[in-house]
Amino acid sequence: AQKVTQAQTEISVVEKEDVTLDCVYETRDTTYYLFWYKQPPSGELVFLIRRNSFDEQNEISGRYSWNFQKSTSSFNFTITASQVVDSAVYFCALSEASWGTSGSRLTFGEGTQLTVNP
Amino acid sequence: GAGVSQSPRYKVAKRGQDVALRCDPISGHVSLFWYQQALGQGPEFLTYFQNEAQLDKSGLPSDRFFAERPEGSVSTLKIQRTQQEDSAVYLCASSSGNTQYFGPGTRLTVL
Numbered sequence: 328a329q330k331v332t333q334a335q336t337e338i339s340v341v342e343k344e345d346v347t348l349d350c351v352y353e354t355r356d357t358t359y360y361l362f363w364y365k366q367p368p369s370g371e372l373v374f375l376i377r378r379n380s381f382d383e384q385n386e387i388s389g390r391y392s393w394n395f396q397k398s399t400s401s402f403n404f405t406i407t408a409s410q411v412v413d414s415a416v417y418f419c420a421l422s423e424a425s426w427g428t429s430g431s432r433l434t435f436g437e438g439t440q441l442t443v444n445p
Numbered sequence: 446g447a448g449v450s451q452s453p454r455y456k457v458a459k460r461g462q463d464v465a466l467r468c469d470p471i472s473g474h475v476s477l478f479w480y481q482q483a484l485g486q487g488p489e490f491l492t493y494f495q496n497e498a499q500l501d502k503s504g505l506p507s508d509r510f511f512a513e514r515p516e517g518s519v520s521t522l523k524i525q526r527t528q529q530e531d532s533a534v535y536l537c538a539s540s541s542g543n544t545q546y547f548g549p550g551t552r553l554t555v556l
Contacts, residue, residue, distance in 0.1 A: 331487075360543050362544070364547075369549070370534065370549055370550050370552075371547060371548070371549045371550065372488070372536065372538075372547035373547075374544060374545070374546060374547075377543065377544050418487055418488075420487075422543070424543070431543070432478065432490040432493060432501065432504070433478075433480075433488070433490065433538075433545060434490070435487030435488050435489070436487055437486060437487050438485075438486075438487050
């Protein structure tokens with residue numbers, strides 16, 4: 328069975344602070360995908376990133392960066408110089424790898440509510 | 446291009462009523478998923494279609510829940526004899542590979 332744990336229920340920071348959201352996962356699959364999604368107050372889940380289990384390179388996209396460590400089953404997300412618009416619920420998710428156009432269900436964590444105060 | 450759309454955005458039903466929730470996936474996306482998101486929780490898988498075939502319905506909580514995608518495009522999630530515990534946001538996602546793109550959801554409130 329797959330499981331995703333986001334231990335931080337709520338985080339509150341002041342604008343321009345750096346913040347890291349933790350994600351720990353469990354899976355028996357040898358090949359899998361990890362995701363981060365953002366859910367602003369409007370409710371729509373916005374895709375941020377997908378990582379393959381065989382690619383442990385860290386990734387940076389603007390103010391966002393992701394640290395994937397297979398040895399500790401963690402996939403942490405850091406926002407540098409946070410802004411008020413970053414306030415949202417952030418979900419980490421896991422799926423088994425699939426091929427071609429088929430898909431695999433996502434297993435989500437409980438989410439971390441990030442509040443960035445001006 | 447257009448993203449995933451869902452309708453209605455909000456639905457209020459009296460206990461015992463039947464409801465139908467619609468999802469329009471991204472054009473050309475083969476895979477379509479339904480998730481249920483309770484307040485303060487992460488989304489939970491309900492069912493999965495590949496084209497018109499429902500390949501996995503293991504997440505449907507009871508036989509009151511039924512989903513279809515007859516022509517491999519638009520999908521409808523139907524809930525019969527709604528109960529208060531069915532109150533949640535119902536999210537639809539589509540994908541053509543391994544990344545799912547979500548619609549805005551339908552917030553169902555059962556009174």
